Amino acid sequence: MSRLTLYQLSANYLEALDALTDPEADLPAEVVNGTLEALSGELEDKAINVAKFLRNMEATAEAIKNAEADMNKRRRILESRAKWLKDYLKGNMEHTGIxxxxxxxxxxxxxxxxxxxxxxxxxxxxxxxxxxxxxxxxxxxxxxxxxxxxxxxxxxxxxxxxxxxxx
Incomplete structure (x- = not known):
């Protein structure tokens, strides 16, 4: 059986709800309840999995944000050290007349x-x-x-x- 997307499950749930609650369909209550429970379970499982995936994406985005901050800090330190070394080298060359x-x-x-x-x-x-x-x-x-x-x-x-x- 192919996996349905959350949107498809929602549409299927609404269609089943319309069909099962149609007063002219004259379906027994246990059939209506059983079908709605099955669809509800699929929709809830799918929603839980999508929410887990969403949380994972948010955690990854936060980790990237933290890595960017760490890299920015490291870049500033390296730039500062490079400037110091360049000034040091320049000063020594000037001092010796080279x-x-x-x-x-x-x-x-x-x-x-x-x-x-x-x-x-x-x-x-x-x-x-x-x-x-x-x-x-x-x-x-x-x-x-x-x-x-x-x-x-x-x-x-x-x-x-x-x-x-x-x-």
């Missing part, structure tokens, strides 16, 4: 970063470099352009830094 190291696998080199604006005193920054946000925000790109054009911007300076490149 700017390039080559090997068959990659090339390490100390490279200049694009100039960055270092704000020393926000209050000293002229209003033309302040953009309204909730209060105001300093437009570092405009300050950088002004300093590169030779202008002195009170409260700001152009700072250069380096980074370690691994190719």
């Amino acid at each position: 700017s390039t190291i080559e090997c068959p696998y990659f090339k390490l080199s100390i490279q200049d970063n694009p100039s960055a604006i270092h704000i020393m005193d926000e209050d000293a920054i002229p209003d033309r470099f302040k953009e309204p946000v909730t209060t105001w925000r300093i437009n570092k790109a405009a300050i950088r352009d002004a300093i590169k054009a030779g202008e002195t911007v009170p409260g700001a300076e152009l700072a250069n830094s380096t980074r370690l490149s691994i190719r």
Whole structure:
């Protein structure tokens, strides 16, 4: 006998209920009760099994959610350690005056970063470099352009830094 789906069992149950409770069918009460009990048992068994499957899916989803959180935490730790190692290596290369190291696998080199604006005193920054946000925000790109054009911007300076490149 083929297994019926929950939906099919529900439809069969309703059809049997309609047929068995039809006043013109003149079926004995024990036939009606026996048929309804058999259908009810199948429907209850199917519903219990579907509920068990549902609980299993929910538990699997929760386990995946926990694994994602654990993996996210591990990823953040690895990223932090990698940044520390990169800074450590860069610092040691700069300290010893070595700017390039080559090997068959990659090339390490100390490279200049694009100039960055270092704000020393926000209050000293002229209003033309302040953009309204909730209060105001300093437009570092405009300050950088002004300093590169030779202008002195009170409260700001152009700072250069380096980074370690691994190719």
